[in-house]
Amino acid sequence: METHPHGEFLEATLPHLDAVFRVARxxxxxRDDAEDLVQETYxxxxxxxPSFRGGSARxxxxxxxxxxxxxxxxxxxxxxxxxxxxxxxxSAASPDDVYETVVASVERAAVARALARLPEEQxxxxxxxxxxxxxxxxxxxxxxxxxxxxxxRVHRGRRRLAGLLEREGIRHEA
Amino acid sequence: xxxxxxxLVAFLDGTLPPEETHEFDAHLLGCESCWAAVREDxxxxxxxxxxxxxxxxxxxxxxxxxxxxxxxxxxGNRIFGEPTRRHGTRTLAGVLAGMVVAATATxxxxxxxRASSADPAPVAAVVELARLQSSTPPEEPNGARxxxxxxxxxxxxxxxxxxxxxxxxxxxEVLVATSDRAFPMPADAHPLGRERGxxxxxxxxxxxxxxFSRPAHMLLVGHLPAERxxxxxxxxSPT
Numbered sequence: 001m002e003t004h005p006h007g008e009f010l011e012a013t014l015p016h017l018d019a020v021f022r023v024a025r026x027x028x029x030x031r032d033d034a035e036d037l038v039q040e041t042y043x044x045x046x047x048x049x050p051s052f053r054g055g056s057a058r059x060x061x062x063x064x065x066x067x068x069x070x071x072x073x074x075x076x077x078x079x080x081x082x083x084x085x086x087x088x089x090x091s092a093a094s095p096d097d098v099y100e101t102v103v104a105s106v107e108r109a110a111v112a113r114a115l116a117r118l119p120e121e122q123x124x125x126x127x128x129x130x131x132x133x134x135x136x137x138x139x140x141x142x143x144x145x146x147x148x149x150x151x152x153r154v155h156r157g158r159r160r161l162a163g164l165l166e167r168e169g170i171r172h173e174a
Numbered sequence: 175x176x177x178x179x180x181x182l183v184a185f186l187d188g189t190l191p192p193e194e195t196h197e198f199d200a201h202l203l204g205c206e207s208c209w210a211a212v213r214e215d216x217x218x219x220x221x222x223x224x225x226x227x228x229x230x231x232x233x234x235x236x237x238x239x240x241x242x243x244x245x246x247x248x249x250g251n252r253i254f255g256e257p258t259r260r261h262g263t264r265t266l267a268g269v270l271a272g273m274v275v276a277a278t279a280t281x282x283x284x285x286x287x288r289a290s291s292a293d294p295a296p297v298a299a300v301v302e303l304a305r306l307q308s309s310t311p312p313e314e315p316n317g318a319r320x321x322x323x324x325x326x327x328x329x330x331x332x333x334x335x336x337x338x339x340x341x342x343x344x345x346x347e348v349l350v351a352t353s354d355r356a357f358p359m360p361a362d363a364h365p366l367g368r369e370r371g372x373x374x375x376x377x378x379x380x381x382x383x384x385x386f387s388r389p390a391h392m393l394l395v396g397h398l399p400a401e402r403x404x405x406x407x408x409x410x411s412p413t
Contacts, residue, residue, distance in 0.1 A: 006245040010238055017237065021229035035233050042237045043244045108224040115225070130222045136187065151183045158218025159211060165221055 009049045013042065016058040022131040023062050026115065026123075027069035041065040059138040062128060066142070107170055114164035122157030129154050177201070182211055242306050293378075294358035296334055296351075297385075297393065301378050303329075304349040304395035307340060343406055348396030350410065357385050357393045366404075373407070375400040386411060 028034035128139040371387035384403035
């Protein structure tokens, strides 16, 4: 039977598509750019697959995603980072749905804006752990810093985020 | 009880030793600042839930297509297959030297590569993608005539841009590529007229190709008779 070279790769990596997309979404200027970033990540990862030594495929993909996002060529194509995320309401069936959709959308936009305002080192740790679903150890390996540092940055990032949201009148009761 | 961030973080992480965890629990009851820190940590984490989006379905389709295209362009099994796997990186590097695979900010799948066939690069790339997608059965085999199934990626071949769309015609998928400039005519193609820019037809294996230059540059590739592709091309052409 013919072995497809991409079959093994896709089997190992496609389960992490959501995680890579969430990370890409926070590294890219908008949704379209995030989708391009994910595609570029996968194509590059495929090229590097023969040298993948096993371990966490998710952490490996996220590392590639961060490298692609930071690459010179890509940066040159990006607009300035501070593009405000706007709340866009999807079409919904009933007035109640519309209300809920709008509220959720406004909240999501506020969270995204607050996240973008975190200091870079906190933001990246929060993105990797809370959105990318990496363990603190995996994030530490990706970033090349101690696990304890990641935990502290995630903690500070979450607190600061909660503070920023509270100032906007959006409160998430723990 | 220590009242520092390291202890608090270890407590939240669940890595504080059991005895210290009990102590910290007791400490929290009386320490307003530590309790506030725990509350804020959890509030921040909960707020981030709203950003835990799932990848859109189009991306879930587009990523494997891009990987398959890259795989095909890189020489398929000859590069990654089991017999040469151990030497894959070195071999791949040589192949990649003649090929650039990257995505652009406009959502394009870019692949500039050495044409492996005698076809001009834009034609070879569209045929290659049509061949790849034909191995995926259409999702809605409803036989719709000329109905677009979904838009595909954009290719950038040198400075030529090619927009792709998958159409379902007579229950078969047809890849329709439109471009900002003419598709070069392969040497073995049959022009349907003597004038410059006349449509041309060609065969590649069991696939037919039909290409138009007016009113738009459009190349159709699919497992249908060439004449059927011409009909479809005329239907799709803006008048």
